[in-house]
Amino acid sequence: MNKPNIVILGAGYGGMMTTVKLQKSLGLNEAVLTLVNNNDYHYQTTWLHENAAGTLHHDRTRIPIKEVVNMNKVNFVLDTVVAIKPEEKKVKLKNGELSYDILVVALGFEAATFGIPGLTENAFTIGNINSARLIREHIEYNFAMYHNDSKKNQARLNIVIGGGGFTGIEFVGELANRIPELCKEYDIDKNLVRIINIEGSPAVLPGFDPQLVEYAMNSLEARGVEFITGALLKECKPASIVYEKDNKEVEIPTLTTIWAAGVRANSIVETSGFTTNRGKVEVRKDMRVPEYDDVFVLGDCALIMNPDTGCPFPPTAQIAIQESQTVAHNVKALIQGNDELESFEAKILGTVASLGANDAIGVILNNRKLFGFKATVMKKIIDNRYLLKLGGFSLLMRKGKFNIFY
Amino acid sequence: MNKPNIVILGAGYGGMMTTVKLQKSLGLNEAVLTLVNNNDYHYQTTWLHENAAGTLHHDRTRIPIKEVVNMNKVNFVLDTVVAIKPEEKKVKLKNGELSYDILVVALGFEAATFGIPGLTENAFTIGNINSARLIREHIEYNFAMYHNDSKKNQARLNIVIGGGGFTGIEFVGELANRIPELCKEYDIDKNLVRIINIEGSPAVLPGFDPQLVEYAMNSLEARGVEFITGALLKECKPASIVYEKDNKEVEIPTLTTIWAAGVRANSIVETSGFTTNRGKVEVRKDMRVPEYDDVFVLGDCALIMNPDTGCPFPPTAQIAIQESQTVAHNVKALIQGNDELESFEAKILGTVASLGANDAIGVILNNRKLFGFKATVMKKIIDNRYLLKLGGFSLLMRKGKFNIFY
CATH class of the missing domain: 3.50.50.60 (FAD/NAD(P)-binding domain)
Structure with missing residues (x-):
């Protein structure tokens, strides 16, 4: 034995x-x-940006371990x-x-905060269920506070996202869709809200096809997102961030900085x-x-x-x-x-970045480019395929994404 | 002219x-x-405690003025x-x-804060739509923060209500019903949350029939509410409150104090x-x-x-x-x-205090006492009657409370 x-x-x-x-x-x-x-649950890290933006409830993103793992065969230690x-x-x-x-x-x-002053103390990260749901609450809280301050504070409505990589852009896409709802909920003029993405490279989504990157930026800018590229975050203060671009330092008042530029x-x-x-x-x-x-x-x-x-x-x-x-x-x-023992061999099937529930860009097998509706469908197929692999048909039915028409 | x-x-x-x-x-x-x-809306002050607890959306409580007032007959100045x-x-x-x-x-x-130190700065009040919805957000935010602190902070889960009058008790009743939902949402053990009502008089709801007050306290205590009566709030600090009872000062750590003891x-x-x-x-x-x-x-x-x-x-x-x-x-x-000119004559038709959506106490015409289901129904009749008076049948249909069975 x-x-x-x-x-x-x-x-x-x-x-x-x-x-x-x-x-x-x-x-x-x-x-x-x-x-x-x-935790006694598994979560899909690739969906957390939706929980953080408040467009998907975190219970859709997490799966109790006992629902997938056979507790008669596996010891689970919390x-x-x-x-x-x-x-x-x-x-x-x-x-x-x-x-x-x-x-x-x-x-x-x-x-990874690369030693940038104030990031650990003052910025949020999209790392797990707790931190994602906190971002959702933090944004709502600042919107709720806006009409309770004796002097209106624009820092409550400025949301800065550090990093224009995968997570940063996917989060920005969800947030852009969520802001109109939030403005209705808290009686705030939509035009006052700023979503600002700061990226160190000359363009966002470095490594992605330039044509698709342009599509993504246009789609997001049309929804009010501002991009500041070629800019480095220098400091995250309690009520502002400082970035450097073209050798000049600029300060943006904000109470909400999401750090999505490094893991x-x-x-x-x-x-x-x-x-x-x-x-x-x-x-x-x-x-x-x-x-x-x-x-x-x-x-x-x-x-x-x-x-x-x-x-x-x-x-x-x-x-x-x-x-x-x-x-x-x-x-x-x-x-x-x-x-x-067998050797690992990667089969890159493609990469799709969502730009909110109803838009996406991607490259699939043989470098075929996708954007818009087709890419959205592909993204959901990828998500659903994982659920099927992990927990079979019943898990797919419970947690899958089937609403492809918006 | x-x-x-x-x-x-x-x-x-x-x-x-x-x-x-x-x-x-x-x-x-x-x-x-x-x-x-x-504001360009009217709101029902007597429903705000439900918005503050998060059991009723604030859009149910407010009514756009143009929906009730004929703008062809009345100039409205915002x-x-x-x-x-x-x-x-x-x-x-x-x-x-x-x-x-x-x-x-x-x-x-x-x-009215009666000069109690720190109340204006550190306590919330249930005064209007903005302040009620902020309380809802503030409680949610602290629950969301709980699992994000490196050291768990009980002050996030202690909610202190200053004042056991009408507003204080009605709010406590809603909150007691809401806490189990919030605990599920933020993965918090229900037993860690404290709802503490502090009242200066020997019993809450001063002026109410003692039998009904006892009923109310039992109903709320059964749902986990703690009452500290005969106690005076001495100070509201950023992360605690201090009260005096029997000549002794006691401090309770809390980030959420709702002041409902004076207007x-x-x-x-x-x-x-x-x-x-x-x-x-x-x-x-x-x-x-x-x-x-x-x-x-x-x-x-x-x-x-x-x-x-x-x-x-x-x-x-x-x-x-x-x-x-x-x-x-x-x-x-x-x-x-x-x-x-005619003289004002009051016709006191009775008073009903809700203890959450499914319980209430009240005294109606000829000092008839009501509690439980009957009082709940009466409370909703009073609310609905006002809507009918203010905006007729269509307003009643849109904003009325009809869910008497829980």
Whole structure:
């Protein structure tokens, strides 16, 4: 009865898919499977910007772990990982400790603020259910305060988004759709509200096709979004932000700054002593860390070079889900004493960025460009496909996105 | 073409009902009717506690003035009254000035804080649509912040209500019903939330029948409300309140204090030079101020002694609405050169205090006591009756309360 202990840390895209695949492929007598997470739910990080804007309720974004994981086959531990001790084959939790024979690290990302003064204290990030729902509340609160101040404060109506990457632009798209509703709710003139996106590169969505970027900017500007590109955030104060553009510093009064310009791997992988490259573990082809044969790392904590581009694969849900296939296969192989581990191979199926519920841009297989309605449909197909993979038809029916006509 | 100018200040219960009555009873050629208000809507002050608790949307509570007032017959001025100059027969507004031949002052109440330190800065009041909706947002915001603080802060979940009078108790009743919903929304353990009502008298709802008060306290305590009676609020700090009871000072950490223990007449009646008694104008039997024959005051700005009790009538919607009948009648008489003005006579039809949507207590005609379901129904009948009077059947259908079964 000496079954190996498989411990999976984190229930994001990578950790959840690994767990679900192993619970299907491993027999009950082959191994003990333990999943550790700091919430009793999984959430779709790629939907959080909608929760933050208030266009989608956060309960649509999260999925109770017990609805997807078979609790008869998997031990679930609700706790926070504090450290990994690979020499001792142990994981230190806030309220305890776990031993493992095989470890899967899928601890996701955290915000990176690059030492910009005031960001940690004064800006919000779209990192999890709690922080996303707080942004929604914070914006509503400032709108509600507007007519209660003896002197009207424009900083309550200026919303600054630092970063014009994927998250920043997707959030801006949702927010632009939400503002008219909020103005109605709080009796505020729509023309007073400013949504300001600040991006360091000369254009937003760096890396995207320039034609699609232009489409996206036009779509958002038509809904009142202002873009300040080629500008660097210098400081985030309690009631304003300062950016630098063309060697001049400009201050914008705002009580709402959302920092969407940087993520890094969960710092636990670095502090636990694995060799890291820009905070991530450069894993072997079989997704194991260089130093230990019993530790896998995937998702935002792992770094894999894309041989086609010479750059690392981006920290996306798509990559994390594909990696989980390799990890699950290789964990099973180790358990069964099979030394032939498979190598990770990415299949980039395309990338779609939403610009609100009714607009999107994207590039799919063979570099086909999409925008508008077709891209919106494609985005929802991607979202729904994940739900189907994770929890089957019943989960898709409960959490899927089917409202393609607006 | 020398038609007399009738100017009505304020679109609360008294001002609105006076306007609606005069627009019906006066011919277009008899007078020019002007209504001044600082919002383009009327609202039901007696429903604001529901908006503040978040159990009723504020758009149910407010009624656009143009939906009730015939804009072909009445000039509506959206402005704030700054001062009344009865010697010059003028009203100074923030953005202008109006002359009148007959003036009706119905400027309502403002919060009275009795000089308690910190109340003005740190406590909320349920005074209008803006302040009520802010309370709703403020509570939600603190619940949303709870899981975002690195150290959990109980002050976010403690809600203190200063005052166990009508408004305080009605608000507490709504809030007790709302908390379970809020806890679900923000993943907070219901048992951590405290609703604390602080009242200076030995029991809440002073003046109410003791049996009904006991019923009310039991109903609310069963829903988790804590009562601290015989206690005086000493100070409201940014993150706590201090009260004194039995000569001991106690501090409760809270970020949410709602002050519902005192209202006074709009201070404009005092600063405009009318003789006042505790801030109100002790009007003549015909509702005119003692010094001027062309100025009427009603509602919360007027003081009339109840001959049966020797005390002033309370500042209620019921009294204001009854006074508007006398004012409208007497304004019309003056216009028509009729010197026989009628005297105000109150008909107290009863008082019902709600304890949330599904419970209430009340005393109706002939001191009949009501509680529970019957009182709830009676409360809704009173609310609906006003809508019928103000805007007829169509307004009742749009804004009435018909959901008596919960």
